[in-house]
Amino acid sequence: MAELKQVSFPPEILARIAPDISLQRHLSIGLRPNLRNFTEFKPIDIASNNELTENNNNVFGSSVIKSGSTTVINTITLGVVEVNSSTKSATTEQLGNAGYTTVYPVIEIARGRSGAPTDEEMILSQTLHETLLHSRLIPKASLSINNYGAAVYDATLSNYSIYYPDLNPQEFELINFNHSKSYTFVLLSHIKIFSRQKSTSALFDLCHLSTVHALSRLQLPRVYISDTTSGTKVSVKSRSSNTRGLVGLSRSNINIDTNKELFYPLVLNNSEDAMVDSSGPFDHSGVSSNFGVVTVADADKEGNDEEGKRSILLADLEGEAEESAILSRLSIISNKSNTIKKISLINGDGNSEISLDILKQALEIAKLRAQQM
Amino acid sequence: MSDRRRLIGPLNTIIPNIGISSNATEADVFKGPSSATRNEDGLRQFFLKTGIIENANGSAYLEVGGNIIQVSVFGPRPIRGSFVDRASFSVECKFLPYISQPNEQLYNNTTVNAGSTANTGPTNANANGRTGLTNIEQKISSYIETALLPSIVLEKYPKSTIDIFVTILSTESSNSGSTKVDAALLGISNWVLNCSSVALVDSGIELKDVVTSGVATLKNDKLLLDPEVISSGEDNENTLTCVVSFMNLRNDEIVGFWMEGDQSKFEESQVEQLIDGCNNMSRQVRANINSYFTSTLE
Amino acid sequence: MSKMILSPAERSYLYDSLTQAPPIRPDSRTDHQFRPLEAKTSFLPGSNGSARIRLMDGSECIVSVKSKVVLSALESSLIECDIDVSGFRDDSNFVSNLKFYLTNLLQHNFPTQYLKLTSRYAFKLFIDCIVISHSSYPLSLISLTTYLALKTTRLPLLVSDVNDEEVAEQPTFSDDWDNAKYIGDFMKDGEVFQPPIFITLGVIGPNLIFDPSTEEEQVLENGLIVSFYGNKVITPISNINLATNSNNSNFKGLNRSLITKAMALGNKYCPAVVKALDTLIEQDDEEGTIF
Numbered sequence: 001m002a003e004l005k006q007v008s009f010p011p012e013i014l015a016r017i018a019p020d021i022s023l024q025r026h027l028s029i030g031l032r033p034n035l036r037n038f039t040e041f042k043p044i045d046i047a048s049n050n051e052l053t054e055n056n057n058n059v060f061g062s063s064v065i066k067s068g069s070t071t072v073i074n075t076i077t078l079g080v081v082e083v084n085s086s087t088k089s090a091t092t093e094q095l096g097n098a099g100y101t102t103v104y105p106v107i108e109i110a111r112g113r114s115g116a117p118t119d120e121e122m123i124l125s126q127t128l129h130e131t132l133l134h135s136r137l138i139p140k141a142s143l144s145i146n147n148y149g150a151a152v153y154d155a156t157l158s159n160y161s162i163y164y165p166d167l168n169p170q171e172f173e174l175i176n177f178n179h180s181k182s183y184t185f186v187l188l189s190h191i192k193i194f195s196r197q198k199s200t201s202a203l204f205d206l207c208h209l210s211t212v213h214a215l216s217r218l219q220l221p222r223v224y225i226s227d228t229t230s231g232t233k234v235s236v237k238s239r240s241s242n243t244r245g246l247v248g249l250s251r252s253n254i255n256i257d258t259n260k261e262l263f264y265p266l267v268l269n270n271s272e273d274a275m276v277d278s279s280g281p282f283d284h285s286g287v288s289s290n291f292g293v294v295t296v297a298d299a300d301k302e303g304n305d306e307e308g309k310r311s312i313l314l315a316d317l318e319g320e321a322e323e324s325a326i327l328s329r330l331s332i333i334s335n336k337s338n339t340i341k342k343i344s345l346i347n348g349d350g351n352s353e354i355s356l357d358i359l360k361q362a363l364e365i366a367k368l369r370a371q372q373m
Numbered sequence: 374m375s376d377r378r379r380l381i382g383p384l385n386t387i388i389p390n391i392g393i394s395s396n397a398t399e400a401d402v403f404k405g406p407s408s409a410t411r412n413e414d415g416l417r418q419f420f421l422k423t424g425i426i427e428n429a430n431g432s433a434y435l436e437v438g439g440n441i442i443q444v445s446v447f448g449p450r451p452i453r454g455s456f457v458d459r460a461s462f463s464v465e466c467k468f469l470p471y472i473s474q475p476n477e478q479l480y481n482n483t484t485v486n487a488g489s490t491a492n493t494g495p496t497n498a499n500a501n502g503r504t505g506l507t508n509i510e511q512k513i514s515s516y517i518e519t520a521l522l523p524s525i526v527l528e529k530y531p532k533s534t535i536d537i538f539v540t541i542l543s544t545e546s547s548n549s550g551s552t553k554v555d556a557a558l559l560g561i562s563n564w565v566l567n568c569s570s571v572a573l574v575d576s577g578i579e580l581k582d583v584v585t586s587g588v589a590t591l592k593n594d595k596l597l598l599d600p601e602v603i604s605s606g607e608d609n610e611n612t613l614t615c616v617v618s619f620m621n622l623r624n625d626e627i628v629g630f631w632m633e634g635d636q637s638k639f640e641e642s643q644v645e646q647l648i649d650g651c652n653n654m655s656r657q658v659r660a661n662i663n664s665y666f667t668s669t670l671e
Numbered sequence: 672m673s674k675m676i677l678s679p680a681e682r683s684y685l686y687d688s689l690t691q692a693p694p695i696r697p698d699s700r701t702d703h704q705f706r707p708l709e710a711k712t713s714f715l716p717g718s719n720g721s722a723r724i725r726l727m728d729g730s731e732c733i734v735s736v737k738s739k740v741v742l743s744a745l746e747s748s749l750i751e752c753d754i755d756v757s758g759f760r761d762d763s764n765f766v767s768n769l770k771f772y773l774t775n776l777l778q779h780n781f782p783t784q785y786l787k788l789t790s791r792y793a794f795k796l797f798i799d800c801i802v803i804s805h806s807s808y809p810l811s812l813i814s815l816t817t818y819l820a821l822k823t824t825r826l827p828l829l830v831s832d833v834n835d836e837e838v839a840e841q842p843t844f845s846d847d848w849d850n851a852k853y854i855g856d857f858m859k860d861g862e863v864f865q866p867p868i869f870i871t872l873g874v875i876g877p878n879l880i881f882d883p884s885t886e887e888e889q890v891l892e893n894g895l896i897v898s899f900y901g902n903k904v905i906t907p908i909s910n911i912n913l914a915t916n917s918n919n920s921n922f923k924g925l926n927r928s929l930i931t932k933a934m935a936l937g938n939k940y941c942p943a944v945v946k947a948l949d950t951l952i953e954q955d956d957e958e959g960t961i962f
Contacts, residue, residue, distance in 0.1 A: 480771055480775070505762040506762070506764075506767070508767050508771050508774075511764050511767035511768055511771065514764065515764055515768050518912075519910060519911060522912060522922055523922050523923045523924050613906065619924070620924055623924065625927075626924030626926060627910070627925050627926070627927055628910075629910060630909055630910040630925075630930060631907070631908075631910075633775075633906050633907050634906045635779075639904070639905060641934055644930060645927075645931065648927050648930070
C-alpha cells in the first residue's frame with residue numbers, strides 16, 4: 001500500500017482552496033490573514049482635491065477614496081425631472097419619509113470582464129440607494145429648482161444673455177417668460193471601483209463613505225430656459241443595440257448655467273447651514289462599519305464554552321478567506337451624535353451566531369469609529 | 374425607458390444641456406495651456422505608476438496634461454472550447470460615463486440642441502445607463518489592438534486569452550465636447566497606447582518589444598510634438614495630425630499609423646516629417662519608460 | 672461569408688508567392704489591379720440614390736441615399752451614415768469601426784455647401800449601407816458603392832425663394848421628379864462631383880497589393896487604408912489588421928517607406944478606379960432594374 005505523504009501549501013494557495021481552514025489556522029494563533037487586529041479597520045484615505053468636478057462641466061460633485069489598493073471614484077451628475085406643483089406645498093416634516101429623496105447610484109466594479117452588472121453591483125447600488133433614503137439625508141426641497149432664468153438673444157451683441165428673476169429683476173420683467181412647469185434635480189451617481197479586495201461588506205462601507213463625501217462637496221447650478229422654437233421631441237426607441245432597452249434622446253430646452261459663481265451647495269438634512277454640519281460631512285449621515293462573526297475551535301484557551309469554541313468578532317472583512325468563510329455579518333451605520341442610522345444582521349452560519357454580547361461589542365466599536373472619522 | 378438592472382433615476386428624467394455661463398467674462402474660457410513643463414523637444418512631463426491594481430495581472434496609471442488613463446491587463450487566462458495554438462488578444466477602452474469624448478458629436482450620434490446656445494454639452498441621454506461601447510471607444514480600442522498585436526508573443530500562451538481594459542478617467546478636451554480638432558482623439562489614443570504598453574510589461578507577458586507611440590501636428594508647416602487641445606476655437610485648417618506607434622528596438626518598425634487632417638496640401642515630405650517627429654517623441658517616451666522600470670526595480 | 676482557414680502549407684505558399692517581385696497573386700492580378708465587379712445604380716424607388724456592387728465571389732453591398740429637409744442650426748452634420756453587416760451585431764467592434772471610417776471620410780470630404788437650400792434649411796443625407804455578404808474586409812466595397820450611390824443621387828428642385836432671412840418660409844419643391852437634379856449638377860462649371868473613396872492595401876514583404884482577397888488577407892503582414900478624393904490621396908490614412916476572423920500569425924510592423932509608397936501608388940492608380948466608376952454610371956442605361 002502506498003504511503004500517503006502530507007502536502008503543505010503556501011498560505012496564499014491554502015486561502016484559495018480551503019479558505020475556512022486557512023482562516024481557522026490564522027485565528028487560532030491570534031492573527032488574521034490580512035494581519036490586522038481583530039477589531040481594527042483598514043485605514044482610508046480621502047482625496048482632498050476636486051479635480052474631477054473642476055475638469056468636467058457636467059460633474060457637480062465627486063470623491064476619490066483609497067483603502068489599501070482599492071480605489072473608489074464617485075461622480076455625481078444631474079438630471080432633471082418634472083414635478084407636480086401641488087406636492088410642493090407640504091413641508092418636509094409633514095411629509096415624513098416622503099419628504100426625503102436619495103441618490104441613484106450605478107456601481108461598476110472593475111473586474112476584467114465586461115458585460116451586465118453583477119448581482120453584487122446591483123445589490124450594492126440598491127442598498128446604497130435605500131440607505132440614503134431612510135437616513136433622511138437629502139430633503140426633497142433641497143433639490144427643487146427655483147428662479148428659472150431666461151436666455152435672450154441680443155442681436156447687437158450677437159450672443160445670448162441670461163437673466164434671472166431674482167438677480168436681474170428689471171430685465172426679467174421685460175421678457176415674455178411663460179414657463180409653468182416645475183422641475184427638481186435628480187442626483188445620478190456613478191461609482192467605479194478599482195482593484196477591489198474581495199469583500200462586499202467592506203465595499204458597501206466605502207461606497208457609502210464615498211457618496212456622503214461627494215454629496216458634501218456637491219454644488220448645484222442655476223438653471224435657465226432657452227427659447228422654445230426647437231420644440232420638444234418625443235423620445236424614440238433606438239434600434240441600435242447600444243441603447244438596448246433604453247429610450248433614445250429627447251430634446252429639451254432646460255439648460256445649466258455654467259457660471260460657477262452662482263453655484264450653491266446642496267442643503268442636507270434640513271439644516272439651515274449649507275454643509276451637513278459645521279464640523280464634518282459624516283456627522284449626520286454617519287459612517288458605515290462592517291463586521292463578521294466567526295467561531296474558532298481551540299480546545300485549550302480560556303473563555304471557551306464546553307465544546308472548546310469561542311466566537312470572535314472581526315471588523316472590516318477583507319480577503320478571500322474571510323469573505324468566503326465568514327457568513328454571519330453585521331453592518332452598522334452610526335453617526336457622531338451616537339445615533340444608529342442603520343443595522344443589518346445576518347446569521348448565516350449556525351455555528352457562528354451573533355450573540356447579544358457580540359452585538360454590543362460591535363455597536364461600541366462602530367460608534368467609536370464614527371466619532372473618530 | 375427603464376433598465377431593470379441599474380438605477381438610472383425616475384422614469385421621466387431628462388438630462389439638461391450644459392449651457393453657457395451667465396457671467397459674461399467667464400463665457401467659453403478654457404483652462405488655457407496647461408502648466409505642464411515641456412522639455413526642449415516639446416514633450417510634456419508625464420506621471421507613470423505600475424502595479425496598482427491587485428486583481429489584474431498587470432496595471433499602469435498615466436497622467437499627462439489633463440489626461441488620466443488607467444490600464445489593467447488580465448492574462449493569460451484560460452479559455453473554454455477547443456484548442457487554439459496562440460492566445461487571443463482583445464482590447465476594451467472605456468471612458469468614464471460622464472466624460473465627453475473627443476469629436477463625439479460627429480461619431481457618437483449625439484444630438485445637438487439648438488436651445489443650448491453654446492453646444493458644449495455631452496449627449497442628452499443618461500450616460501449612466503449606457504451599455505456597450507461608443508464608436509469612438511471602439512475606434513481607440515481597435516487602434517490599440519492593431520498596434521500591440523505584433524509585439525506580444527502569442528504562441529507562448531495557447532488556449533488562453535489576454536485582455537486589456539482601459540479606463541480613461543479624464544481628458545484634456547473634457548469641457549469641449551464640440552471639439553473637432555483631430556489632436557484630441559489622436560492625442561488620447563497615443564497616451565492610451567503608451568500606458569497599455571507599460572501595463573503589458575508590468576504583467577510579465579512575453580513581449581518582442583515595448584511599443585511606444587508619438588503624436589505630432591503639422592500646422593502651417595510648423596511641427597509640434599504632443600499637441601495640446603488648448604482652446605475651443607481651434608480647427609483643423611491647414612493641419613495634419615498623426616499618431617504613429619513604433620517598436621523602437623526592432624528597427625523602428627511602425628505598428629500603428631493613423632493620420633487625419635486637412636488635405637489642401639498633402640505631400641509625401643510632410644508625411645516624412647510627421648513620422649520623424651513621432652519617432653522622436655516615441656524614443657523619448659521609451660527612454661522615460663526604461664528609466665522608470667529600472668528605478669522601480671532597484 | 673466563409674471562414675477561411677489556411678493550412679500551414681497553403682500559408683507558406685501564398686506568402687512566398689506574394690513576396691516575390693513582382694508579387695504573384697492567386698488570381699493572377701497585378702499588384703494594382705482590383706477585382707472585377709458588377710454594379711447597378713438607381714434601382715430603389717424609395718431612395719434618392721441607390722447602388723449595388725457585387726463581386727465575383729458573391730460579396731455584395733447595397734447603399735441607399737435618402738434626403739430630408741432640416742433646419743441647419745439643429746444639425747451637427749448634414750451627412751449621416753449607417754452600416755449593417757450581416758452576421759455582425761450593430762454594436763460590435765467590426766461594424767463600429769466601419770461606421771467610424773465612413774463617417775470620418777464623408778464628414779471631412781463632402782461639398783456640403785451644395786446641400787444648402789436657404790439660409791435656414793438644408794438637405795440632410797442619410798446613407799445606409801447593407802453588406803449582404805462579404806469575404807474580404809468590406810470597407811473598400813462599401814466606399815465604392817457609396818460613391819456610385821452618391822453620384823446618382825437626385826434631389827428635388829427647390830422652387831421657393833432661396834432668400835428666407837426676412838420671411839420664414841418652408842421650402843417647397845417641384846412636383847415633377849424629372850426636375851430633380853443630381854448633386855453634381857449643382858456644382859460650378861469645371862468642377863466634377865466625385866465623392867471620396869477608400870482603398871485597401873495589403874502589406875507583404877516589400878510589396879503593396881491593392882484590394883487583397885480573403886486568402887491574401889490571411890497572410891498579410893499589415894494593411895493600409897488610404898482615402899482618395901479630389902484626384903489625390905488624402906487623409907484619413909491608417910493601418911489595419913485585415914484578417915479579422917482568424918488569427919493572422921504573420922502580422923508585424925511595417926516600414927515607413929511603405930507608407931509613402933502607398934500614397935504614391937494611390938495617386939497613380941486611383942484616378943483609373945474613379946474613372947471606371949464614372950464610366951459604369953454612364954453605361955448603366957436600364958433604369959429601375961436591379962440585375
